[in-house]
Structures are given as C-alpha cells and as structure tokens.
Amino acid sequence: MPRPRRPLLTRDRIVETALALIDADGLGALSTRRLAAALGVQGPSLYNHFATKDDILDAVADTVTGAVDTSGFASRDWTAALRDWAWSYRRALTAHPNIVPYLAQGPGRRPAALAMADAVYGGLVRAGWPPARATHIGAALRYFVAGSALGSFARGFVEDPELYAAHYPHLRQAHRLAEHQQSVDEGAFALGLDALLHGLAAEYTRTVGTVESARPKG
Amino acid sequence: MPRPRRPLLTRDRIVETALALIDADGLGALSTRRLAAALGVQGPSLYNHFATKDDILDAVADTVTGAVDTSGFASRDWTAALRDWAWSYRRALTAHPNIVPYLAQGPGRRPAALAMADAVYGGLVRAGWPPARATHIGAALRYFVAGSALGSFARGFVEDPELYAAHYPHLRQAHRLAEHQQSVDEGAFALGLDALLHGLAAEYTRTVGTVESARPKG
DNA sequence: TCCCCTAAACTAGCGGTGTAAGTTTTCATT
DNA sequence: AATGAAAACTTACACCGCTAGTTTAGGGGA
Numbered sequence: 001m002p003r004p005r006r007p008l009l010t011r012d013r014i015v016e017t018a019l020a021l022i023d024a025d026g027l028g029a030l031s032t033r034r035l036a037a038a039l040g041v042q043g044p045s046l047y048n049h050f051a052t053k054d055d056i057l058d059a060v061a062d063t064v065t066g067a068v069d070t071s072g073f074a075s076r077d078w079t080a081a082l083r084d085w086a087w088s089y090r091r092a093l094t095a096h097p098n099i100v101p102y103l104a105q106g107p108g109r110r111p112a113a114l115a116m117a118d119a120v121y122g123g124l125v126r127a128g129w130p131p132a133r134a135t136h137i138g139a140a141l142r143y144f145v146a147g148s149a150l151g152s153f154a155r156g157f158v159e160d161p162e163l164y165a166a167h168y169p170h171l172r173q174a175h176r177l178a179e180h181q182q183s184v185d186e187g188a189f190a191l192g193l194d195a196l197l198h199g200l201a202a203e204y205t206r207t208v209g210t211v212e213s214a215r216p217k218g
Numbered sequence: 219m220p221r222p223r224r225p226l227l228t229r230d231r232i233v234e235t236a237l238a239l240i241d242a243d244g245l246g247a248l249s250t251r252r253l254a255a256a257l258g259v260q261g262p263s264l265y266n267h268f269a270t271k272d273d274i275l276d277a278v279a280d281t282v283t284g285a286v287d288t289s290g291f292a293s294r295d296w297t298a299a300l301r302d303w304a305w306s307y308r309r310a311l312t313a314h315p316n317i318v319p320y321l322a323q324g325p326g327r328r329p330a331a332l333a334m335a336d337a338v339y340g341g342l343v344r345a346g347w348p349p350a351r352a353t354h355i356g357a358a359l360r361y362f363v364a365g366s367a368l369g370s371f372a373r374g375f376v377e378d379p380e381l382y383a384a385h386y387p388h389l390r391q392a393h394r395l396a397e398h399q400q401s402v403d404e405g406a407f408a409l410g411l412d413a414l415l416h417g418l419a420a421e422y423t424r425t426v427g428t429v430e431s432a433r434p435k436g
Numbered sequence: 437t438c439c440c441c442t443a444a445a446c447t448a449g450c451g452g453t454g455t456a457a458g459t460t461t462t463c464a465t466t
Numbered sequence: 467a468a469t470g471a472a473a474a475c476t477t478a479c480a481c482c483g484c485t486a487g488t489t490t491a492g493g494g495g496a
Binding site: 003004007008009041042044045048049 | 442443444445446447
C-alpha cells in the first residue's frame with residue numbers, strides 16, 4: 001500500500017487507541033505491532049508519526065495527566081485547593097491504572113505535568129508559602145497520590161486466610177482486604193490526605209501566618 | 219556442558235547478581251541472557267532455579283523489602299515507630315531505585331512484604347488503633363514512601379530555565395531543582411512525613427484516647 | 437500545467453527477548 | 467549397581483522495537 005489518499009493515522013488516533021489497549025490489556029501487552037493492527041495498519045507505520053514507542057507512551061501519559069483539575073488554586077484557599085487537586089489527580093490516575101507505572105516513573109517534562117506543577121507551585125506561593133516549602137508540599141502530595149494509584153495495597157492480599165494465619169499472626173483477617181479492595185484503598189487515601197493537610201495547616205499557622213492571610217488574592 | 223560437579227548457580231547467587239545488574243544498568247537492561255552471562259552460564263539455565271523471569275524479580279524485590287526495619291513497633295510509641303519505619307523503608311527503596319517500579323507495582327504477597335505489613339498492622343492495633351484504621355494508616359504510609367522512592371520529583375526538571383519561563387511562569391526557578399535533586403526529594407519526604415504523622419496524632423487523640431494510652435504495652 | 441519533493445503507507449529484515457523442548461552427564465538414593 | 471532427579475547444554479519459536487529501502491499520493495513552485 002502506497003501513501004493513501006487520506007492519512008490512515010493521526011497522532012491523536014494513535015494515542016487514543018494506545019490508551020484503550022493499555023486500559024484493556026495492560027502496559028505489557030502494548031506492542032507496536034498490536035497497536036498498529038488495532039489501527040488497521042502495519043507496525044512500522046507508527047514511526048511516521050512518533051519517533052519511538054516511548055514517545056507514544058509519553059503522549060498517552062500526557063493526556064492522562066491533562067485530565068487533572070488544578071482550577072481550585074485560582075479560587076479556593078490553599079488547603080481546599082490541595083484537597084481538590086489531590087482527589088482529581090487520583091481520579092485521573094485510577095481511571096487508567098495500567099499506565100501509572102510508566103507515568104509515575106518518567107520525567108515530569110511533559111507539558112501537562114509541567115502545567116500542573118506550575119499551577120500547584122504558583123497557588124501555594126500566592127497563599128504565602130515560601131518557595132522552597134511550596135516545592136516540597138507539591139512533591140509530597142505527588143508522592144502520596146502516585147503511590148496510592150500505583151500499587152493497590154489491598155490487591156496484594158489473597159482470599160485464602162490460612163496462607164497468612166501461620167506466619168503472620170496479625171494478618172489473620174487480611175483476606176477480607178481482597179473483598180473490599182477499592183474501599184480500603186480509597187479509605188487509606190482519604191485518611192492519609194486528611195492527615196497530610198491537617199499537618200500542613202498546623203505548619204502553616206506556625207511558620208507563615210494567621211489563617212486570614214491564606215485567602216486567595218482576588 | 220553436562221551437569222557440573224558442583225552447581226554453578228544457586229538462587230541466592232542469581233538474585234544477588236540480578237540486583238547488581240539492575241542497580242548498574244536499570245530494570246530494562248536485565249534480560250535472562252545477560253543475567254546468565256554475568257553468572258558464566260547460558261540463558262535457559264536460569265530456569266532450573268526459577269520458573270519465570272518474574273519469579274527472579276520477585277525474589278529480588280523480596281530481598282530489598284527484607285532490609286526494612288520494623289523493630290520500632292516492638293519498643294517505641296506508635297508515632298516514633300511509624301517514623302522510623304517510613305525512613306527505613308525509604309532508605310531500602312532508594313538504595314535500589316531501579317527495582318522500585320517493579321516492587322511498588324507487584325502484589326504484596328512476597329514474604330518480606332507480608333512480614334512488614336504484619337509488624338506495622340500489629341503495632342498500630344496494639345497501640346489502640348481500630349483494626350480498620352490501622353490498615354488505612356499502613357497503606358497510606360506505604361503510598362507515600364513508594365511514591366517518594368518511585369519517581370524523583372526534582373529529576374524531572376531540566377537545566378535550561380528558558381524552557382520553563384515561556385509557558386510556566388511560576389516555574390522560572392525550577393531549573394534549580396535539578397541541582398539539588400536529592401535534597402529536594404528528601405526535604406519533601408521529611409515535610410510530608412511530619413505532616414502525616416502530625417495529622418495522625420491529632421486524629422488519635424480525637425478518636426482513640428489520650429496520649430498516655432499510646433505507650434507500648436510493655 | 438508539469439515537476440518534484442515530501443508524506444505516509446508498505447515489505448523485509450536485524451538483533452534481542454522470554455521460554456519451551458529435548459539432550460547429556462553427574463550426583464544421590466535405593 | 468541401577469535409577470531417577472538435577473543442572474548444565476543446544477536448538478528453536480514467536481514476538482519485540484526499530485531500521486532501511488520502496489512505492490505512490492498530495493501539495494507547492496516554475
């Protein structure tokens with residue numbers, strides 16, 4: 001097949017299909033040939049639109065990150081904005097859990113990640129946090145969200161309780177975790193996020209100023 | 219070469235060499251043939267000792283996790299024990315950063331991970347936390363540590379500041395992050411951990427009891 | 437309008453991957 | 467002493483990411 005009258009591929013179509021395949025079958029099941037086949041095309045044709053497979057994955061990661069909402073930093077006080085952002089961030093990642101290992105690992109140089117960092121950092125500095133502190137806070141929240149989306153804690157446990165009872169006395173009821181996987185993970189996230197924000201608020205009043213100065217500038 | 223008089227391979231030697239290769243060249247550079255070559259052996263010989271490559275990686279992950287110290291839960295109050303554990307956990311992971319993506323992702327069914335969960339969960343319950351809360355706290359800390367070890371926040375930034383100034387106004391000084399990568403990541407971890415523990419301590423006094431009841435049982 | 441360069445598909449193929457299958461020889465057990 | 471398992475080997479398969487070279491359609495300049 002020579003050059004077709006209308007291009008069969010576009011970057012958007014490739015990224016979209018790649019994300020669908022990753023969601024359906026996992027990161028390891030995405031090969032250039034399988035992706036191309038899903039697009040009705042031969043493997044190497046992808047290289048007319050992307051330089052490497054990693055470039056495709058970067059683009060996929062960028063669209064996932066792009067779904068994160070940071071608008072709270074423009075309108076709400078910094079603790080509420082952080083909370084909204086963290087939950088939105090988590091939702092964006094858990095909506096596509098199979099890409100998270102790639103996304104969390106790779107560089108934050110992708111546009112959507114930079115825009116997100118910019119919004120968070122800017123919002124915290126505007127709220128009165130010293131720049132170095134703002135950096136740390138953004139990073140700490142990112143750690144927590146990425147970790148929570150990466151490996152489900154509960155998923156690691158298995159249904160058979162006997163496996164645990166013998167060697168790990170306190171985990172005798174751990175098999176129940178498998179049943180309530182999602183609620184355990186979300187509960188742990190909610191608890192940890194609340195604790196983090198509580199601790200940060202205490203640090204804020206201790207080192208930055210009163211609650212009043214935390215109002216958005218508008 | 220037939221069966222040698224003394225076995226050339228042992229599980230321990232394989233795991234040890236695999237970890238060294240991963241540390242040196244990254245997870246992606248570990249192939250069964252390269253690993254075997256480093257052991258003075260042909261690729262498929264590994265399958266006399268491990269069923270799959272993933273089994274090898276699981277064993278590597280288990281030895282890394284095994285270096286985490288949870289002894290604080292036996293002797294210190296729960297906040298100090300959590301802090302010690304989190305730092306030890308982080309040190310164990312950052313000592314072998316290349317294996318972290320695999321480790322953080324996979325199931326927690328490996329013995330060392332189970333033993334760790336057992337110690338943490340048991341320690342928190344003994345301190346008076348309700349079982350469900352203890353599960354959430356252990357998971358939340360795990361999220362935070364894994365996320366912090368997984369992707370360096372600072373590493374994502376690049377030296378050239380002009381790349382940022384144009385589109386991301388608040389990141390104008392982000393290039394400095396690259397210089398202080400390690401201290402930024404550690405500072406973010408320290409800040410986040412302190413905030414988390416502060417928030418958990420507040421939750422403890424609010425819902426569980428006074429500080430007195432948090433003493434270790436002994 | 438003709439020409440030509442670029443774009444976007446193709447086919448063929450390279451070196452590498454995990455692992456299955458079967459072979460050979462040594463060691464340990466009966 | 468015989469036997470069977472263990473631990474190395476070789477060969478081979480299907481797949482991987484990617485390169486090189488080919489073919490033709492489309493668009494811009496003479």
